[in-house]
Amino acid sequence: MNYKKGIFINLILVLLSGVILFFLYRPAPVKDEVPLKTEEIQLLNYNVADVAAVALIHDDVRFGLIHKDGNISLQPSAEDPLPSQELMQSYLYSVSKLTALSRIEYPEDESPNFGLDNPRSRMTLILKDGNKVRLFLGSQSPLKDAWYCKAEDGEDIYLLSDETARLFLAEPQDFVSKSILPRVDLKELNSLERLTLSFRGNDPPSYSVENRGDFIFRLVSPVETSIDYESVLSSLIFPILSLNPEEWIDGEVDLPDTSDLLLDAVIDGKSYRISFYKADEDGYFLQSRGTEGIFRISEEALPFLHVHYLDLMNDSIYHSNxxxxxxxxxxxxxxxxxxxxxxxxxxxxxxxxxxxxxxxxxxxxxxxxxxxxxxxxxxxxxxxxxxxxxxxxxxxxxxxxxxxxxxxxxxxxxxxxxxxxxxxxxxxxxxxxxxxxxxxxxxxxxxxxxxxx
Structure with missing residues (x-):
């Protein structure tokens, strides 16, 4: 009986020791992880026409977007490649309608460090009436996909989504359009008149495809014959029209005299030429005629590099709708x-x-x-x-x-x-x-x- 009683007492002591150790060594609460309100908050809500400029400073980056007479210019100006009006307009709209995930609430006697004493980024909106609005981006929240933010003349601290925070970390090269060819919707496919692929060493053989309208395509070189429209769309046209390089190369690139592939396209009567150069085993450099800008794109995004014109025939000599x-x-x-x-x-x-x-x-x-x-x-x-x-x-x-x-x-x-x-x-x-x-x-x-x- 005394033996069982001793075991029971020892068990009680072990449990008490565990409880004491838990309170002694439990992790201190993270003060930054404060209660959040889940309702989205509109931080800025200006008409884009009322925004005269946006200035951004972060890391070693300093630039601005000047909005005048419906056009937007990048300052300091970029000569080549030219920034895209569409991308700058989209950015201007996004910052003029800035939203926060929530407002941070914390005890008045505490002053948590949200990285706002030394902000990661400073964004200034200059309105056409002369007023200015300046916002600070602080550190990243322990939530990892959110950032702290506050207005210069305000006390409230807000939590921004990672997507919104990226507006504060934009760089001039983000406004360089990576679209190589004009956008062509499926209903406007007849505007694509001709494609010519010229391969170095003629391996695979070079060829040209013409669009006769209403999903009727013909191979016109090296031989003239009908081709399967589904094969043309999936293997050739859609991948070419959706060309979207991963990055713009900021600096000089020593390109060979001859490209591995020369792509010529006629869209709405206008000619476009794109040269592809093998960069390494994973990708290519590409350059569009009329610009000195050089882009890089993965080989996976270029399935037409390995399309023989016989592949477009889908094992049939004659095709018709x-x-x-x-x-x-x-x-x-x-x-x-x-x-x-x-x-x-x-x-x-x-x-x-x-x-x-x-x-x-x-x-x-x-x-x-x-x-x-x-x-x-x-x-x-x-x-x-x-x-x-x-x-x-x-x-x-x-x-x-x-x-x-x-x-x-x-x-x-x-x-x-x-x-x-x-x-x-x-x-x-x-x-x-x-x-x-x-x-x-x-x-x-x-x-x-x-x-x-």
């Missing part, structure tokens, strides 16, 4: 059969009439799938021209709603079993497989037989 087709005539001379296919309706309402036999949406999609999937076997050594007396055994005429006609002629390629030359409008740069003819023929026969049953 289904919605543009009104009639198709197929001449199968080998089997002495002709097919006249009339297309009606739009979108999911597309219907067909094949030699008087009706074809619904799913049947027409099956037919289009084989007609517009003329498998690419290989590129021919030289461009071939279709002669008048050529033994054409299978041909397809595609009539468009805009009045144009595409003629596809299949000829045996001598010495290549199962391979045929496909002439598109009398010219051939590629060969296809004989199975392409078989698939078109078999699909038409099945559709006619199915409707006739």
């Amino acid at each position: 289904v919605s543009e087709i009104r009639e198709i005539i197929v001449s199968d001379r080998e089997n002495q059969k002709d097919y006249n296919i009339r297309v009606t309706g739009d979108s999911v309402q597309i219907q067909g009439d094949i030699n008087g036999f009706k074809a619904g949406y799913s049947e027409m999609m099956t037919l289009f799938d084989v007609l517009l999937n003329t498998g690419l076997a290989r590129e021919l050594d030289s461009l071939r021209e279709l002669s008048v007396d050529a033994p054409v055994s299978f041909s397809v005429q595609i009539y468009k709603k805009n009045g144009s006609i595409d003629q596809l002629d299949f000829l045996d390629l001598m010495g290549k079993e199962g391979e045929q030359i496909l002439f598109v409008n009398g010219k051939a740069a590629f060969s296809t497989y004989y199975k392409t003819v078989l698939e078109i023929r078999n699909t038409l026969e099945k559709l006619v037989q199915k409707d006739g049953e």
